[in-house]
Amino acid sequence: MARIAVIGAGMGAMAAAARLAVAGHRVVVYERTGTYGGALGRFERDGFSFDTGPGLLPLPAVWRDLFVKTGREPLESCVELVQVDPSARHVFADGTEVALPNASRAGVVEALDAALGQPAGRRWSDFLVRAREAWDRTRRPLLEEPLWPNWEVLAERDPYPSVPHKRLLRTRRAGTLAEVGAWELRDARLSALLGCHALAYGLDPRTAPANTAVLPYMEYAFGMWYVRGGLRELARAVYERCLARRVEFRFDAEVTGIVEKDGRVAGVELAEGGLVQAELVVAGVAPDVLGRLCGGVPVRGAGDVAPQRGGTSRLTVHLALRGRRAEGAAHRTVVHAPDAEAELDALFGPEPFMPGRPTVTVLRPDDPALVPDADHEAVTLTSVVPARATPDAEEAAGRLVDAAERAMPGLRDRLLWREVRTPADVAAATGVADGAIPAPALAAAGGRLLHAANSTRTEGLFTVGGWSHPGGGLPHAGMSGALVAGLVVEGPEFRGSQ
Structure with a gap:
């Protein structure tokens, strides 16, 4: 039995802690803030309750697996999972609308044909077939196995089977997600619809590789889910599972250093003073924080995948509304930017700034636990903004509300109050200095969208969470916990779940 110090109580870190405790190790989690969950926070006021992080859950099987492997109580005994239907309603720039059924390929095809005209549904269906092929080729190496030592293989060739396209007397294949849309879908x-799945993870579809197609595939193949009471309830359930497995939590306990002796970790230093001895350390922190904790000593080699830094963040506006939720309202509506190219230029240009008219996601959960009574509604608006962005909060919130009114006419007239959360709030919750949110790992693109391995050059030091393999997103956080536990328990020969 080893003494293991886990730095941070984010979802990936708690997933690793629970699995390691079940394996017989003594696990202590040190969290610099006063609570668990990382990005899965909660804001409450006047009887209203809001998720401050993700509002929907893709691939719940990852968390079901955690609960199966760490105890007899399944996930559904600890939280109530609801498959949202429709999966999303989309309001496009030209005013066209479509509501897409959840996890029903035939239903999506029918809805697209009805809203956009034939052959929109067939083209989207054919695209999903190709996206599934990319998923099948990358699922194990990018999600279920530790990062390969010869990771360059993943970086070289795009696994998406692009359709040959004749252009200027040449036959070409789509190399980016935007080219997939232009050449294979052929409808703005x-x-x-395709590009918004990349943008939601902070990726520019014009430069994201074609195999970014796996992101919409995950949604349309496995569905989107909501947790009654908000996704903070998932964090609570994982925390309580850790406690049941005798994981110890120490909140308001900031780790200021990782102690190394003779090339391997020996423990951690705390801000309150003193050294805590540990044979193993699992760090659920951003790369810059890890570098500081290690005193600037490199834990990655020249031939390793370099840790990602920077990227995009989120602007979130929580709305407390008078009046009950409209009957049949979609849980999620994506209001597309009137000028998608201008939005991408603003977000990903040489000097990024918040777009004047952004794409906005509107979340309207049908959940009595989030409101003081049935005559009120809790709505959350989110938009992608550059990391380190410091927009005027009220002006920026107004832009999101203006966009949301395209989906919810009369929204302003119902407003009681609003709470705005900027990248600075993301930074405070997650410890990432610029408030950046990591994207999932993707193949090709020269490896720039891969994340650093969970193991390091320092013996006994492992990394977990969105800034290490397999990257950002709730499913990926759970997978990173499983990978770290496998590497600790089985050693370097661990090759992932079978």
């Missing part, structure tokens, strides 16, 4: 609205 379908291209917007």
Whole structure:
């Protein structure tokens, strides 16, 4: 039995802690803030309750697996999972609308044909077939196995089977997600539908590789889910599972250093003073924080995948509304930017700034636990903004509300109050200095979208969470916990779940 110090109580770190405790190790989690969950926070006021992080859950099987492997109580005994339907309603720039059924390929095809005209549904269906092939090729190496030592293999060739396209007397294949949309979907609205899945993870579809297609595939193949009471309830359930497995938590306990002796970790230093001895350390922190904790000593080699830094963040506006939720309202509505190219230029240009008219996601959960009574509604608006962005909060919130009114006419007239959360709030919750949110790992693109391995050059030091393999997103956080536990328990020969 080893003494293991886990730095941070984010979802990936708690997933690793629970699995390691079940394996017989003594696990202590040190969290610099006063609570658990990392990005899965909660804001409450006047009887209203809001998720401050993700509002929907893709691939719940990852968390079901955690609960199966760490105890007899399944996930559904600890939280109530609801498959949202429709999966999303989309309001396109030209005013066209479509509501897409959840995890029903035939239903999506029918809805697209009805809203956009034939052959929109067939083209999207054919695209999903190709996206599934990319998923099948990358699922194990990018999600279920530790990062390969010869990771360059993943970086070289795009696994998406692009359709040959004749252009200027040449036959070409799509190399980016935007080219997939333009050449294979051939409808501006379908291209917007495709691109919004990349943008939601802070990726520019014009430079994201074609195999970014796996992101919409995950949603349309496995569905989108909501947790009653908000996704903070998932964090609570994982925390309580850790406690049941005798994981110890120490909140308001900031780790200021990772102690190394003779090339391997020996423990951690705390801000309150003193050294805590540990044979193993699992760090659920951003790369810059890890570098500081290690005193600037490199834990990655020249031939390793370099840790990602920077990227995009989120602007979030929580709205407390008078009046009950409209009957049949979609849980999620994506209001597309009137000028997608201008939005991408603003977000990903040489000097990024918040777009004047952004794409906005509107979340309207049908959940009595989030409101003081049935005559009120809790709505959350989110938009992608550059990391380190410091917009005027009220002006920026106004832009999101203006966009949301395209989906919810009369929204302003119902407003009681609003709470705005900027990248600075993301930074405070996650410890990432610029408030950046990591994207999932993707193949090709020269490896720039891969994340650093969970193991390091320092013996006994492992990394977990969105800034290490397999990257950002709730499913990926759970997978990183499983990978770290496997590497600790089985050693370097661990090759992932079978």
